[in-house]
Amino acid sequence: MALIANLLILLVALLHLYFLVLEMFLWDKPKGMKVFGLTPEKAAITKVMAANQGLYNGFLSAGLLWGLYQGEAGFDVKVFFLLCVLIAGLYGAMTVGKKILYVQALPAAVALVLLCLTVI
Template identity: 70%
Template sequence: MHGIANGVVALVALLHVYFLVLEMFLWDKPLGMKTFRLTSQRARDTKALAANQGLYNGFLAAGLLWGLWLGAAGFQIKLFFLGCVLVAGVFGALTVNRRILFVQGLPAALGMVLLWLG
């Protein structure tokens, strides 16, 4: 169970690295605009905000990777950062788009459950 839990934590971390890339570097490119359903004008107008959001996603990924790097001693760190991801996913679902709950929140919740079971 421990290995599966760490695999989910790693997946959540990689998802947040991907979100970082989308928001910081691809926001106004075809993939970013398609992913976030943006017009070119809206992408230009919100580019700085998206880059800031991407940076925060990078911090979440870094925290999860740090917890993985610490091994068993990283349990609380992994749990904390997964909790942060879960809260962000719920908030995003309530304020932006419901699918954020499934893309961001659900994997974090699964990771938390698996950590507790492991």
């Protein structure tokens, strides 16, 4: 169970690294505009905001990777950062679009449940 939980946590961390790349470097490029449904004008206006958002996704990824690096001792770190991802995903689903619920919140929730089952 611990291996599956850690693999899912790794997946969540890699997703957030991907979000970092999309938001910080590809926001106003064809790939980023397609993913986020942006026009070139909207991408140009929101580029700095998106880069800031991407940086935060990088911090979430770094925290999850840090928790994984610590092994069993990183349990609390993993729980904290998974909760951060889950809350951000729920908020994003309510304010931006329901797709975020499935792309961000659901993987974090499943990883959190599996992680908690490792201590039972």
